[in-house]
Amino acid sequence: MDSSVVVENIYLLVIVTLISVLQNAFFAQKVERECKKPDGHTSAFERLSCANRNCMDAYPTFLAAMWCAGVCLTQAPAAFAGIVYLLVRQKYFIGYLGQTCQSTPGYLFGKRIIGFLLLMSVVGVFNHLLRRYLGGGYKEYVETITNAASALLLIP
Template sequence: NIYLLVVVTLISVLQNFFAQKVERECKNRNTSGSAFQRVSCARNCMDAYPTFLAVMWCAGVCLSQPAAFAGIIYLLVRQKYFIGYLGQSSQTPGYLFGKRIISFLSLMCVVGIFNYLLWRYYGSDYKEYVETITNAASALLLLP
């Protein structure tokens, strides 16, 4: 099931090309303060990209399906974020939603590592229970 993570990673690489295009267009459009603020805020989302990849892969190694789903949702939110800054809006669409998804992926990493340690040292494997809970919790990510 690691192929789902590979697909999400490749889509995110393509999205980075779009993000760079958005940054160039905003810089070329206007040199006023509002355009500068939109570009610098869009860069904040680019700065979170390495963190997203790290936690998505870490969670994906432990629990593949929910991590890939959360990764796709994050990419959709990130696209909305970039398109919002390409327009004349000065709001931050999707920024907090993206942070919530990264927090969910981080929690999945911790739970997956904890489950591995339980299996390694105590012989108790709770992977089925953890996958059931994370599958149900990943549906909650769709709530705005």
């Protein structure tokens, strides 16, 4: 594959990654602002800190799955799933500010999106192996199915 085609095909993934970095900065700022309040370490600070830690624990897995799915299979559905994941992560973080049970739907939906990205990665690798060793190129069919399936992520 030509290197200019590879670079051309990763801009959406780069944009989603940069948005996720800004979201991480927003989360860190919220935790820092709560920490600097005069009443010290309140339950709100503990909840914010815990939500931030949980988001950061899943962050490397999300990035790896999104980039693998985008590079190995197709970029647009991977970037779309990445944007949906960031919205769900925002819902999880904000939900954690209230009752802990309010964050559960965001957590479960985020797991589903990471599973979708992982499945896209596996299909992309499998397609590459098929094309390389059996000479069959099913990538177009797989991309069509993946593009259609990415819309299913919006169903709760």
